[in-house]
Structures are given as structure tokens and as C-alpha cells.
Amino acid sequence: MNNNSKVLALKYRPQTFDDLIGQEVVAETITNSIKADKIPNAYLFTGIRGIGKTTTARIVAKALNCSNGIDNLCKENFCESCKSISESSHIDVLEMDAASKTGVDDVRDLIEFSRYGPTSAKYKIFIIDEVHMLSKQAFNALLKTLEEPPEYLKFIFATTEIKKIPITVVSRCQRFDLSRIKSSELLEFIKKIKDQENGKITDDALKLIVKISEGSVRDSLSLLDRALLSLDEGKELDLNSAQKIFGYFDKSQLIDLFELILKGEETKVISIYRKIYDQGVEPKVFINDFLELLYYFKNINSLTLESTNFSLNDEEFSKIKNLSNQIDSEVLILFWQFAISSLEEIDIVSNQHLSIEMLLIRLMHLSSVKSENKIENVETHLKSENFVKNTETELTSKTINQIKNVAQEEKIKPEVKTEIKAENKININAFEDLIEICSKKKEIKLKYELEKNVNLVKFEKNRIEISFNESLDKDFVKDLSSKLFEWTGERWIITFSKLKGQMSVKDKQKTVKKQLIDEMKNLEIFKSVIDKFPDAELIDVNSNKDGVDND
Structure with missing residues (x-):
């Protein structure tokens, strides 16, 4: 051959x-x-x-x-x-x-x-x-x-x-x-081959090939072969042409659509989506790209342009970064849940295109959620649209429960008494009170999470704002909300903050212990012990609270 x-x-x-x-x-x-x-x-x-x-x-x-x-x-x-x-x-x-x-x-x-x-x-x-x-x-x-x-x-x-x-x-x-090939390395490889084949393809089009190939050299070469064969003599293949050839659409269209969703401009949103649909983009591909965009909006401050694997160009990266500062995390989380549930929904709808349009309309109703009060209204909105039914599917139940976790509006089962006698109510006025009541009620798991994995940002009446580390239990918010309602007879809102917050209780204890040890090491008695026992090490210090001299 x-x-x-x-x-x-x-x-x-x-x-x-x-x-x-x-x-x-x-x-x-x-x-x-x-x-x-x-x-x-x-x-x-x-x-x-x-x-x-x-x-x-x-x-x-x-x-x-x-x-x-x-x-x-x-x-x-x-x-x-x-x-x-x-x-x-x-x-x-x-x-x-x-x-x-x-x-x-x-x-x-x-x-x-x-x-x-x-x-x-x-x-x-x-x-x-x-x-x-x-x-x-x-x-x-x-x-x-x-x-x-x-x-x-x-x-x-x-x-x-x-x-x-x-x-x-x-x-x-x-x-x-054998590992996936890095995007930058794969780009340089297919660029050399493009030059050897005398092909005229822009770098942006090559980056699209790298993205679609997902680290596979064979896939990238097959796509490059297809791109070169589609070229007319003397013409250069640009990003727009490559997107049409490979069935991908311009990410900037999706960013514009996302911005219009936040503004609630329904006519323009539907118009942009229909243009994307007319380009031959499959509904599932659209939702997956939408989920990818949500990820970038949520984590853009911890990402670099290179880490997006050429999914975004410089302009798109900057635009997402600017917009992300204007969007609350709660909104992005709600959007994510609705988009995930729509992936299952489109498999049971005969016209998938209509299902995506309804998804976008639902997201516009959620886009104004920027405060706790508004988040509570989301659940009311969900109820009004009959999302919660006795005959709902398992998937919908999971999605609604997750939205309730964000809104802190967990329902109490009918058989549970919703009124708590005044004499049994507990007043919780500070974070320390909350930890103490967890200890008294033998809620050891909650106490552990509060002391070890939670950083307090703000504590107010019926509202706690926290940050947390990666070890926090995924059911923490749901469990704490339920117990707070049970103990106080009132609903509490627990929100996650981007602020670092105070040091955790356990970290505070470690810091105090370290300070005591450092202070003890400066004392003459410690120095004299070290002189006699050079291998000795000070591990812990017990303060003498009663002031009794035990020497």
C-alpha cells in the first residue's frame, strides 16, 4: 500500500x-x-x-x-x-x-x-x-x-x-x-503532522480536535484526517468550520445563553438555544456542555486556562471569571441538580428538543435566587409545579431532597408532632451552646463534625454561616437542620460561605496546647530537666486550675 x-x-x-x-x-x-x-x-x-x-x-x-x-x-x-x-x-x-x-x-x-x-x-x-x-x-x-x-x-x-x-x-x-496524553503535548504533535501534510488549520480548530479526542492519539489523528479531507484547496479550516464538521458549537454562545438565563430574558434564551439546535447539536451533548460550563463557573478562581484542556479560549475564560463573581454558589448548585435530572428526563420524552427548552425556562425561574429568603421561595415554586408528588419517581425525589438541603426546608413527616412544648425548647445562642447541646444529647457524630470539620463564619438567630473542609460528612447539613428543629422548635438556615471563617474547635485546642508547651519550654525548670535528660521530650501540659502546688 x-x-x-x-x-x-x-x-x-x-x-x-x-x-x-x-x-x-x-x-x-x-x-x-x-x-x-x-x-x-x-x-x-x-x-x-x-x-x-x-x-x-x-x-x-x-x-x-x-x-x-x-x-x-x-x-x-x-x-x-x-x-x-x-x-x-x-x-x-x-x-x-x-x-x-x-x-x-x-x-x-x-x-x-x-x-x-x-x-x-x-x-x-x-x-x-x-x-x-x-x-x-x-x-x-x-x-x-x-x-x-x-x-x-x-x-x-x-x-x-x-x-x-x-x-x-x-x-x-x-x-x-499508559496515561492519557496531555493536551499541550497532543496539540504540538498534531500541529507537526498538519504541517507535514501541508494542511491549513488554525490553532483554535486544532485545540477543538484535542478536546474531542480526550487524550487519545488515534482519535486526534482520525479527526485531523477528517478535517484535512474537508478542506477546499487553498482554504484554511477555522474554528467555526471545525465545529460544524465535528458537531460542536461555539462555547461563547453557551456563555451568552447562561448570562441571559440569569437576566431572565426568556425570548432571547430560547432563540439562542434554537440556533444551537439548528447546528445539529444533540440534546445530551448540549446538557453535558452546559454541566461543564457550570463547573467552570463554580471553580473558575481555582483553575487556569491550561487546566480547562482547551475547552475555553482567553476571552471565554475572562468572561466566565467576571460573571462568576456575580453569581451565588446556591444558584449554580440548583442549576446543576436540574440539569442532571434533565439527562434522565430526555430519555422518556419523545421530543428531546422541547425538554431542553423547558429546562432553560425552569432555570430562569431559579436564576433570581440570591438570598436565603429567595431560596425558600424556590421550594414553594417547586411545589406549585407539582414536582413533589406521592407518585414521583425515585430520581425526582432525590433531586428535590437535594434542593431542600440547600434551602434548609426539610419537611417533617405527618406523624411527627410539629409543636414542641415551651418548657422543652432549648435556647441556642452561640456556637459553643450548639456543641454543648450535641454532647448532652449524645449526638457524637454531629459534635465531631462541628469541632473537627467546620469553620464558623457567622452565628445569628436561626442562621449559621460556615465554611468546611473536604472531610465534612455529606449528610451534615440535613442532620443538623433536623436536630435544630427538634431541639428549638424553629427552622434554622445553614449556609456555606466562601470566607475561610474561624479556626475549627479542634485546631484551636491544638494551638492552645502548642502555646502552653512553648511557654513551658522557656521556663528554667524545663531547661534544667533537659540538661539532665537530653533525650526528654515535652508532649503535653496540664494546667493546675486549682492553684495547688503539687511539687
């Missing part, structure tokens, strides 16, 4: 370790093991599609059998052994697709064939692709040979689903996890 007639994924397939991108550690480890003559019985390559598992397997086969040795591995003018391995025609290097040969009989034939030494090479090598497709019996038949093969026999396995391979097989292999 003429090399120019090959698809790019085959034409530019790496032939040596130096050609591999993004797998430098794997290449170096294998090269060192061959040089040191510590070659494992079997290699196991795992990772997502299109990152070089089968390609690396062939390169390893070349490295083991190259006529020039590992130090002078063929790079341009291939020896007979390397050439035949590249063309999958080497008599001693057998490639087998486990997807089509899954049975125990196929493995038995393989084992029988392995009894004979190599004909022309140093090693006889079996490359088994998609090895996870082998049957349980086939794996069992392979075990003994895999553990103690003849010195001339080596196995190389490749798989995308490592969990489907028995642990007894994995333990007999030297495993290598």
Missing part, C-alpha cells in the same frame, strides 16, 4: 520508543530492563483507547529481536526482523486478537505452538490484544505457561479493561499503565 494512501493513524504510527509521545517513563523503564537483561515473562499494557498499547507492544517486540541490539535499535533503515514485525509478518512474533479468539482451544493451540523455539529471532513473542476478552477457562489454561515459560518465550498483553483480567494473571505480568 502506498504510504500516502494510508490514514494518518497508520501513516504516523510510532516505530521506536523515541516516536512515542506521553509515555516516556514506560519507554525508559522497558529500555533499562532490556539493557540490564532483566526481561519479565510477560508485559501488560493498560489504558484508554488510542494511546499506544498495541504500538508499544510491537516496539517491545522489535527491541527484543532487533539484529542491531537495544543500543542501536533500528530507527530508519529497518533490519529484516524489525521490518517484518512492523508489517505483522514475523514468523516468531504472533499477534492474536482475543476479541475473535476467546476460547480455551485457541489458548491451547498457542501453548502447543510455544513448545518450539524461535526460527530466526532471539525470542518467540505472543502479542495478545484486548486480552480481557479471553474466557475464564482460557486464562486458567494460560496460567502455568505464563508463570514459567521457556527462556525464549515472552508474552505481551494489551487491554482497555484491566479489571476484567483475573488477578492471578495480572500478578504474573509486569504491568504498565
